[in-house]
Amino acid sequence: MFGLNAITNKRMLNNVFEDIDNEAFNRIATEISQQYQQTGSIGMFIDSKALWYELINRNFHSSRLLFSPNSPKPREPGPFTQDGPPEKHMQNEVMPPPDDFGKPPSFEQAPEFDPSTEFNEPANFADMREPPPRNKPMADDFIPFEKRLSLLDAKGEILIAGNTETEVVNEQEITHNGVVVAVLQLHANRSHVSALTQHYLNTQINISLWTAGIDLLIALLFSYLLARHFTNPISQLKKGAKALAEREFETQITVNSSDEFATLADDFNRIATELRRFESQQSQWIMDISHELRTPLTILEGELEAINDGIIEPNQKAISSLQEEVALLSRLVNDLHKVSSLDRHSFNYHMEAIDFNALVALQAHKYAFKFQSKKITLNATLSEQTVMVLADQNRITQVLQNILENNLRYTDEQQKVWLDLTVSKHHVFLSIEDSGPGVPDEALEKLFDRLYRTDSSRNRKTGGFGLGLAICQTIVEAHHGKINATKSRLGGLCITLKLPLAEAH
Numbered sequence: 001m002f003g004l005n006a007i008t009n010k011r012m013l014n015n016v017f018e019d020i021d022n023e024a025f026n027r028i029a030t031e032i033s034q035q036y037q038q039t040g041s042i043g044m045f046i047d048s049k050a051l052w053y054e055l056i057n058r059n060f061h062s063s064r065l066l067f068s069p070n071s072p073k074p075r076e077p078g079p080f081t082q083d084g085p086p087e088k089h090m091q092n093e094v095m096p097p098p099d100d101f102g103k104p105p106s107f108e109q110a111p112e113f114d115p116s117t118e119f120n121e122p123a124n125f126a127d128m129r130e131p132p133p134r135n136k137p138m139a140d141d142f143i144p145f146e147k148r149l150s151l152l153d154a155k156g157e158i159l160i161a162g163n164t165e166t167e168v169v170n171e172q173e174i175t176h177n178g179v180v181v182a183v184l185q186l187h188a189n190r191s192h193v194s195a196l197t198q199h200y201l202n203t204q205i206n207i208s209l210w211t212a213g214i215d216l217l218i219a220l221l222f223s224y225l226l227a228r229h230f231t232n233p234i235s236q237l238k239k240g241a242k243a244l245a246e247r248e249f250e251t252q253i254t255v256n257s258s259d260e261f262a263t264l265a266d267d268f269n270r271i272a273t274e275l276r277r278f279e280s281q282q283s284q285w286i287m288d289i290s291h292e293l294r295t296p297l298t299i300l301e302g303e304l305e306a307i308n309d310g311i312i313e314p315n316q317k318a319i320s321s322l323q324e325e326v327a328l329l330s331r332l333v334n335d336l337h338k339v340s341s342l343d344r345h346s347f348n349y350h351m352e353a354i355d356f357n358a359l360v361a362l363q364a365h366k367y368a369f370k371f372q373s374k375k376i377t378l379n380a381t382l383s384e385q386t387v388m389v390l391a392d393q394n395r396i397t398q399v400l401q402n403i404l405e406n407n408l409r410y411t412d413e414q415q416k417v418w419l420d421l422t423v424s425k426h427h428v429f430l431s432i433e434d435s436g437p438g439v440p441d442e443a444l445e446k447l448f449d450r451l452y453r454t455d456s457s458r459n460r461k462t463g464g465f466g467l468g469l470a471i472c473q474t475i476v477e478a479h480h481g482k483i484n485a486t487k488s489r490l491g492g493l494c495i496t497l498k499l500p501l502a503e504a505h
Helices: 002-039 043-047 049-065 195-245 260-309 316-341 356-373 393-410 441-446 468-478
Strands: 149-153 158-161 168-176 179-187 352-355 377-381 388-391 416-423 427-434 482-487 493-500
Touching: 002 043, 002 049, 002 149, 002 168, 002 179, 002 195, 043 049, 043 158, 195 260, 260 316, 352 356, 352 393, 356 377, 356 388, 356 393, 356 416, 356 427, 388 393, 388 493, 393 427, 393 468, 393 493, 441 482, 468 482, 468 493
Parallel strands: 377 416
Antiparallel strands: 149 158, 149 179, 168 179, 352 388, 416 427, 427 493, 482 493
């Protein structure tokens, strides 16, 4: 950007300085022409360097004013006479600055002409008093504007000699009644790049370098602060990940920001919380499995020792008791195998469109006799139309059977069980309610935990192992559905099953 800016400024400034030179040149040519029209001579410029410099300086200054948006438009010059410029014209005019032309000339009296100077003899201002040398970098290639002007007569003879070493960049004829009486020429500087332009660019480079240095320091400061803003959360996440790898699941990190790092920190904390909860559940699950296995194994061990010691005779009654404990162990192992194999990430479900309404009606009909034998009333409110869902029929049947088995097992006699099926735009809802006894409020959220039972001391021969609802939850979630437990309107427990309709897929 700095390079492009330098190139652009160089071209722009060269154009500006060329425009100023050309504008001043045109003004000088116009004024020389006007003086010739009014006086019939331009000898005053040839004979007096003061008048010539005054003409150049005034018009050059006026040209610069044209490029200043806040400066007033310069006044048009009045005619010269052999006695010098008009008094009113010279008022408030800018004289040549001392560092350009020396002490400004005085026009209080007419200039004295050198009698030895002829009209057609060129006036070489190079022999006159020179302005003081300029400061570098403009001293080498810079040629002042007044020294680049040359005035020639109609035959091309030099009347006022400027620097003629460089090429002519502008030329204008002075005419009178269509006849060329003089020619004004403007020569180029020695370098194609104006010294003023180069001086400006050098100054700009110095300023830019200082600015770049200050900006670099500021950028380093903000980069350091920004780097700390990024590295501190990353460092905390790194330490937290290392702590999790060492099974320190109570690890939590804090990021005081509102950006993606804060979101990442929240996700990390949730992962740590879930891992801590999973580890706790895993430990509890192992303890529960050990407890469930210990009881029948203890009974088996005790009865076998009693038979071996002769305390109990190995008759049909003893063998039946042993078979019951073995069956209990077999059922527990089978349930545990179901829980592990029904995980939706490792078990393949055979999805197909089935009529969920008809499936519920079929299971209600099959269990009607079992409920009736226990003196429990089973009612069902179903849909009159088909309700198609995309599901594995065997697994959904298993869910319905597990829930109805729980109702049959834990609902008291002379109570009711009610099945209510409703359909929304995208889902089907099945509520299975009983009239009691219910479960405590604090147990509702734990009913779907594996091996959880509201009554840990209940008879294992009539009760379950707390795996039925866990199996149901695994199957339902594999079907993109939901299952939850709430208080029943009948006073007991309500299990609600939600499945998406087939067209919702």
